[in-house]
Amino acid sequence: MLVAIHGTWGSQDTWFLPESPVMQAARRQGCVLPPEPFRWSGQLGSGLSRRPWQLAAMHLRWYLAAYGVPRPNVLSHSHGVQVLAYAAFAEGLSFGRIVDVEGPVVSSIAPAYAALRVACEAWTHTYNHGDSVILEGEEPTWLPVLENPHATVNMPIDDRYQHSGLFEDVAKVSELLLTLSDGVAA
Numbered sequence: 001m002l003v004a005i006h007g008t009w010g011s012q013d014t015w016f017l018p019e020s021p022v023m024q025a026a027r028r029q030g031c032v033l034p035p036e037p038f039r040w041s042g043q044l045g046s047g048l049s050r051r052p053w054q055l056a057a058m059h060l061r062w063y064l065a066a067y068g069v070p071r072p073n074v075l076s077h078s079h080g081v082q083v084l085a086y087a088a089f090a091e092g093l094s095f096g097r098i099v100d101v102e103g104p105v106v107s108s109i110a111p112a113y114a115a116l117r118v119a120c121e122a123w124t125h126t127y128n129h130g131d132s133v134i135l136e137g138e139e140p141t142w143l144p145v146l147e148n149p150h151a152t153v154n155m156p157i158d159d160r161y162q163h164s165g166l167f168e169d170v171a172k173v174s175e176l177l178l179t180l181s182d183g184v185a186a
Helices: 023-027 053-067 080-089 107-119 169-177
Strands: 002-003 073-079 095-101 120-127 132-135 140-143 151-158
Touching: 002 023, 002 053, 002 080, 023 169, 053 080, 073 080, 080 095, 080 107, 095 107, 095 169, 107 120
Parallel strands: 002 073, 073 095, 095 120, 120 151
Antiparallel strands: 132 140
């Protein structure tokens, strides 16, 4: 089963909804989708607060249990990878293959990334040197989207894709989905 996890403020996005072109492409490639999409608050909290990611990780554990999915493949965007990292680190969840689209590398949660690497079959991290994401707080911090040293594969994508722009190119997302559907997605 393929679970899509949106990033910060992503609860207003549509790419992860079952009727979106991205999820329709996933279905055409043989991915099975859960009856309802996974949603979390999409908030960051204050500064580098990990609390929203931790709460979303708990929610993900409940969500997967409700659908009886022990080891899903995952397509995540932005801070969705932090949710996955905490799901592995704090909730003990395991995953099949992961495609992480432009998740920022937050160095302070390196142990959670390390736990995610151990808890998944493979992890493809896409990045774009021209992209950055914000962490809110008293002093907002911009983080570049760089290679993630814990990912199995780091895949640079064209700088023309700004932070969420990749999801507008269904053909390119379909290429990434192939890394999930290599006999494992259904």
